[in-house]
Amino acid sequence: PAAFAQKYSPDWTSLKAHTVPNWFEDAKFGIFIHWGLYSVPAWAPPSGELGKVDMSRWFYQNAYAEWYLNSIRLKDSPSYKHHVETYGADFDYYRFGQAFEQQNRAWKPQNWASLFKDAGARYVVLTTKHHDGYTLWPSKVPNPKRPQGGINSPRDLVGDLTKAVRGAGLHMGLYYSGGLDWTFETRPIATMGDLRTTAPQTEEYARYADAHWRELIRLYQPSVLWNDIGYPKLGKPEALFADYYNAVPEGVINNRFSVEYSDFTTPEYAKYDKITPKKWESCRGLGFSFGYNQVEGPEHVIAPEALIELLVDIVSKNGNLLLNIGPKPDGTISEIQLNRLNALGAWLKTNGDGIFGSRPWVRPSAKTTAGGDVRFTKKGDALYAFLLGRAAGPSTVVGLTLAPGSTVRLSGGRSVAWKKTGDGTTFELPANSPAAGPVALSITPAPAA
């Protein structure tokens, strides 16, 4: 029997030999899931997107519903007011565990797996422990701050979803809040400075976080290590990374372990504006929150067309979109979130050929003479041009020159007439684009530039 090469050793030179596997490059679209005790109150002021709210206000009006515990520790926050009115001032946050554990008994993970598959997602990343310290798997690692327990899900939510997601042919990744754990540090965070000083740095916590990641890798062999908001300085990420890659050769590691090394970067409610050679993944909620927020309405949630255009833009620049869903405690998903997933899935069903398995072209974008936006991807000998907005009728893409005899098709196969003009190439698009979202054209052979 071939000896299993223990290929990686715990040093950066060895780890740098790891390359981003094709499955992650090809995947383009993943589903993030934030599910936990915070899903019970499911309440946050929809104050705006991260990056669009002044940091001096962000923590007091935190739009992230998964930050509920911190928000109710800030006595002049809208969340504290809501908490007192709804549960009473002396209702301890961790008592939400009873409702969460009772309600998720009804949850059927295969329903999520088929929903995400139909949406066109190729991988899933689930929170295993968020900042509140509650673990979504029955961890055997004792929490020294909770000797009496009550911080671990009795049901193996992580394992149940992993099995269902892999059964549907998707990759399974795991999120872990390495940087913050509010069972170790209970001081409220009102500023970015507090965020740094409340990140637990004891040897005890570093051992706890390392042991948790190692338990998760041993139990589930996740395809993605999605650590969040930093890692304790006394933690041993390089040893963790080497053991992880030896156990999961096609695994990928994100850039939030407080070390230089990563397989991919993780702009949050943000994206790059040009082709970025290092693999990246943009994450965001459908609204302003990752955890389910019951007060979010259509005015806070990204529109279907904007969501599809966001994915196309990110893919044209070498990124993936990790789109978050915030489920209710019983595992059901709100109508508006289902609506957006279905819109994206419907568009990808017809137009996904130029998305999945594609790579960036020589340039990511162009304009039409009508001022419309165009995004490019390349796959095999085809160039794909996505005309954003409701492109219809004769549309001229500026600066694009096709070789004579090139074939142009709409996704789904219908051929499209084209001609060279002074500005570029004019395509005779159908008079009205049937479904929402960009018109996708495949052009073979792909022009050189």
Ligand SMILES: C[C@@H]1N[C@H](CNC(=O)CCc2c[nH]c3ccccc23)[C@@H](O)[C@H](O)[C@@H]1O
């Ligand atoms: C996927 C999201 N990641 C958040 C942490 N984000 C980051 O560390 C990068 C962006 C960032 C920098 N400083 C912050 C302060 C508050 C929230 C986000 C950030 C988490 O706080 C949030 O709850 C959710 O899990």
